[in-house]
Amino acid sequence: MKLGILMSGQGAQKVGMGADLYEQVPAYKETIDEASRVLGYDIMSTIVNDEENVKQTRYTQPAILAMSTGIYRALADVMPKPKATLGLSLGEYSALVAADVLTFDQAMRIIKDRGAYMQQAGEDNPGKMVAVMTDNQDLVIATIKKLQADGKRVYPANYNTFNQLVIGGVEADVDAAVAALTDAGIERMVALPVSGPFHTPLMQSAADQLTTRIADETFAPMA
Structure with missing residues (x-):
């Protein structure tokens, strides 16, 4: 086994x-x-x-x-x-x-x-994340790209499964995406209990800090 x-x-x-x-x-x-x-x-x-x-x-x-x-x-x-x-x-x-x-x-x-x-990055860049339950992820991406073209800061964050894609970004812009996806026929979306728009460009400052933080850490070989 x-x-x-x-x-x-x-x-x-x-x-x-x-x-x-x-x-x-x-x-x-x-x-x-x-x-x-x-x-x-x-x-x-x-x-x-x-x-x-x-x-x-x-x-x-x-x-x-x-x-x-x-x-x-x-x-x-x-x-x-x-x-x-x-x-x-x-x-x-x-x-x-x-x-x-x-x-x-x-x-x-x-x-x-x-x-x-x-x-801290989440407090500096307030936002939210929403899990979108659909197997039509192309529709989700197309909707987000259209909103981005209009200046909205909303992004695909996690491709969890073939029928669940998490989006994140500025709260009002994520809400706009949820409204647009609802109009497009997607029925189930769930807001996640997190304190920031993780896995989006709004977290870049945290990524930079973590890069510095782990630079001198020792990682054992992977078996």
């Missing part, structure tokens, strides 16, 4: 996530407590059980990395060693930890800074 593991990014977090695991699974609790020591604050009280902080990128990113790693460690003894690990956005770091390319402490420190950079 060959096992591959996909680690999640942010966008589906909610209050109370992992609280049952923290109470019932020792390996998970140990991981969360280790992460709290690295961060300098308690993840459970500061993030998991806080309605506002769980939506804030600077808090959400470390919490999700810790949660993903905790689940992985809790299952490590009962599943075969994965042949491959991969992740979506933030999940890339969880995957690197699972693959022993980054240590957990090292990844937590990087993500603490990454989350802060992205939080």
Whole structure:
């Protein structure tokens, strides 16, 4: 049996996530407590059980990395060693930890800074993200290009599946895209609980800061 593991990014977090695991699974609790020591604050009280902080990128990113790693460690003894690990956005770091390319402490420190950079970029460039549920992604792209030609700052952000494409950008411009896509016949779109227009050009300052931040980090060889 060959096992591959996909680690999640942010966008589906909610209050109370992992609280049952923290109470019932020792390996998970140990991981969360280790992460709290690295961060300098308690993840459970500061993030998991806080309605506002769980939506804030600077808090959400470390919490999700810790949660993903905790689940992985809790299952490590009962599943075969994965042949491959991969992740979506933030999940890339969880995957690197699972693959022993980054240590957990090292990844937590990087993500603490990454989350802060992205939080600031989002505050400097307020925006939103919306998941568009359709298999007609050409229509989504054509609509966005038309809006961009009119000066709107809205962009394709994540090609999640063949029937889900996330768009992001300036809030009013994303709203304009949602209206145009609704007029074009797309029926289901879901706003994501994130604090910025991630994976768009509006995040360039965060990308520049992260490039500098990880320049001197040591990454172990990939197996």
